[in-house]
Amino acid sequence: NAGRPRIVSADKAFDVALRTRFHIDYGNWFPDSGISADLPDGFNVRRAFFGIAGTVYRDWAFEFTLDASSSRGTSTRLQAANIAYTGVPGWRFEIGLMQPPFTLDDATGSNDIPFIERSAITNTITNIVASESRAAVGVRKTGSNYMVAAYLTGDQAAISPVGGDDQLAAIGRGAFLVHSAQNQEVAIGASVGTVITPRQGTGPGAARPYLFADRPENRIGGGTLLVSGGTLDLEDYTVWGGDIGASFNNFWAAAEYYAQDVETRDSPATVADEGADLSFEGYYVSLGYILTGEHRKYNIGTGGWAGVVPSAPFNSQGGIGAWELAVRYSVNDLQDPDYVTPLEGKQTVWTFGVNWYVNAAIRFMLNYQMIDIERPAPLVDADADAIIGRLQFQF
């Protein structure tokens, strides 16, 4: 909390901090083959958060955040508005609009993720049941070496249009620290989610449209979708999978795998079989090395990675900040033999990253991506490279 402007009452019953976060990216695309879409080069306002968070009346935490990043800064939405009762030690009862804990990648704050974008598979599944700004109520229990959480979730604020009835879903996640020592952690986790009542359009018999996809870990130009499971009329949805994170001194590694079972409701034109039961899967493996020796800590309280704090911040007195190298291999497989949409395919992305942590408030990131799309005939495969830089400021 060093650099965060705070107002604290004498008895610590009130402790309120202003929060700011902006992530501004600049990128270029190098399409190679099979890409018909225009991939625009330029800058993107990825996040522009302004808000307030803290504690009131000792036992109540709150968070309120606006995000001015929509359409490159054109529009401001509500990113978070929630309260939590923390009066029972180890327990956290939360309600409001929030980002409920789900997967390792999503449990890591966007200020702390080692790559400019999270993995496509974790975005694909959290978008259905757990992403930010989501109406949710739940409980989290943490101990010295575990966290378990269960939440009922509804729709997302801001992103979902007002229309028919809201979705109702349930998610759970547990993470367990299986090894812990000075600058060493190994943790495993599991996440499961299911849609109890699908979101429904307006009017009787309306469709329940769900999109299974995520952009190729790149939002330059607004974010082009290169591969997609299409928009399906949902009957049932379940996702499950696991994660592992390990950190030894200045080296860290992570991996996650998720399988999705998607049962469609009836016979939309894009599905070969009425009530088809489709299966999608995805995973990633990532490695990181911090040249300047800092340790990236696994935070069992959130079930996610903490950020890198440079031991010698860059400034006019001579520090050089922290420097991190990272690589990720990521697969999002949105194919199924029962499935005939012309959009389907399997996306593979290699991302190579360099991160410069100037100080605890400022980070510059550079990612080089090699994107590869495999599609079943008669579709053609596609591939492209991309380079993205990020300016990050937060407190």
Place this chain on the structure above:
Amino acid sequence: NAGRPRIVSADKAFDVALRTRFHIDYGNWFPDSGISADLPDGFNVRRAFFGIAGTVYRDWAFEFTLDASSSRGTSTRLQAANIAYTGVPGWRFEIGLMQPPFTLDDATGSNDIPFIERSAITNTITNIVASESRAAVGVRKTGSNYMVAAYLTGDQAAISPVGGDDQLAAIGRGAFLVHSAQNQEVAIGASVGTVITPRQGTGPGAARPYLFADRPENRIGGGTLLVSGGTLDLEDYTVWGGDIGASFNNFWAAAEYYAQDVETRDSPATVADEGADLSFEGYYVSLGYILTGEHRKYNIGTGGWAGVVPSAPFNSQGGIGAWELAVRYSVNDLQDPDYVTPLEGKQTVWTFGVNWYVNAAIRFMLNYQMIDIERPAPLVDADADAIIGRLQFQF
């Protein structure tokens, strides 16, 4: 001001506080008969305020507030931006975008209203001449047992589209404390408003469209309009009425009545008689009882109700907060014999409420509504029930 983050200069000439307010609702509809519209269930972001208010240079108050609640948090508008000169004791000269004082219900802050929504009649009339974010200039004089206010008002920011010429209206309100003792107040008030120059569309001879209606004290699903006086081409408009508020220890009661005279300009298709002079009226009666013994104070300085502050906030040390029961009978009668729009009707709503004041910052509300619409033949009557819960956080 206990829980409000403030920055105060040593000589008190500057005193600035951060302000946050979020009201997040979740509701279900139970339509019974005569309702053809889809009434979507789910959550709603009713208010999401973030701003700053205070005093600068000793004699000048200011208020600046954003509201991120539009379309469930998709968009952020300007809710208030005004200054007031308070250098003459008892007087307040205000200019800017504000919610000018009009009616008892509207003079009660949204954090303090006993029901999730204000009465339909007060919303209907303030929407024409006095609702929030309105360009206004005026003066308020307060004494120990009265307040009187007179304002010139223009259009609303954010809500009115930029187009033709703005409306100009005048409003006045007085409130008088006729009885006052320890934990006892009885006050009566009167409000009057008139449109001097109606809002006009773009181009010569453009219409002056005004909608006389309000939702059935329920905004779940974006807010369905069940009854309406229709969109009229306005020539003249006057509204007048009175209010009474009484509070004895932990019991309170309130009532308001307003009559509207609406003269239409010429012969739109929805009006039987050119230049018809239509009359609408509405009223409500409400009662409340605070189980835990707190007093809901009538604040003569604003001419509205203050909130309930729990004497024992709920926390891990054992308080249970404050609990309030409330009931309201509300009528919005938008019928007139001279009037042939197919939308007209009379809306009656019974609302039963339970409010839990956790502490001065957090309130949970639960309302059950029985909504009844009477319409002249050949239209059919309609009725529906609804349940709404609210999470409220503010400081």
Place this chain on the structure above:
Amino acid sequence: NAGRPRIVSADKAFDVALRTRFHIDYGNWFPDSGISADLPDGFNVRRAFFGIAGTVYRDWAFEFTLDASSSRGTSTRLQAANIAYTGVPGWRFEIGLMQPPFTLDDATGSNDIPFIERSAITNTITNIVASESRAAVGVRKTGSNYMVAAYLTGDQAAISPVGGDDQLAAIGRGAFLVHSAQNQEVAIGASVGTVITPRQGTGPGAARPYLFADRPENRIGGGTLLVSGGTLDLEDYTVWGGDIGASFNNFWAAAEYYAQDVETRDSPATVADEGADLSFEGYYVSLGYILTGEHRKYNIGTGGWAGVVPSAPFNSQGGIGAWELAVRYSVNDLQDPDYVTPLEGKQTVWTFGVNWYVNAAIRFMLNYQMIDIERPAPLVDADADAIIGRLQFQF
């Protein structure tokens, strides 16, 4: 920084201030001849800024600002999000979304400009290469009697839609204090800008549309465009010009001139000659006199005017604030013999202004405008008067 809420760490390494700015205008048009557009009367939310700015880790400045003024307060955009390294004395290395230094008028903050709107010529040219919310990276060097700045600029956040590739441009500005004494400054400046890569629409062979125009120094009713160089398909663009500012005690004067060379790409219907090389120019001269004796200082650090700070703020203790009279003659000539768009013309505006500085936070402004449009036959000339008042609050 007197009235600005700040949070400062003991060692001054962190110094963060909340920032608010609202400019609310009310205006009436008096069209005389040749104006076919409806010119709506009413209020306008010209600026509604809320943000935070300051220093972190001693050497890093930052700025983050939202603006809720779009469409009279309907929508909130990102106005600024940038950081600057200030660890080398006299140098400022900046990156992010910002208003890079360009022209004298634009280098003067909107709280400090002597008229309600900046001159049409400076708006026209900064809109192409340097206006606020623009992705930019650059460096500024300041000394006791000079400032020089060079920036690479991209597109604007919020305003430019996401689409094809972004623009890349380069700008430079220098300002030099040629005379300086107690309450006396004379400074000259020069600005030059060029578009390196024009903004491009989506898809191969897409147009590069650029609009050369600005409203008649009046945004009431959303801001009507009375004269325009039209939307041109750009090949090359260069702008250059100079400025002079002089202030002696309570009298000040300023002038700027800019010439634009616009080479079109090929043969759009609005241009007579394929690849036409068009020339536009504009200038203004302004004078001011402060009746209450205050000095309007030229700030060489920013290369712009500082504001007027009243020596006796208006309050209940008897000050009257500061009163300033100002006049400006402004020309924006968007005609060229090679050019056949029916929109072209030459706009001349006389503006007479009175400013009341209540205190360092509050200013009221009143401008009377006489607007004159000359157009080549067969177009007709046009003229109109307008009156605008402004309520300004900031800290």
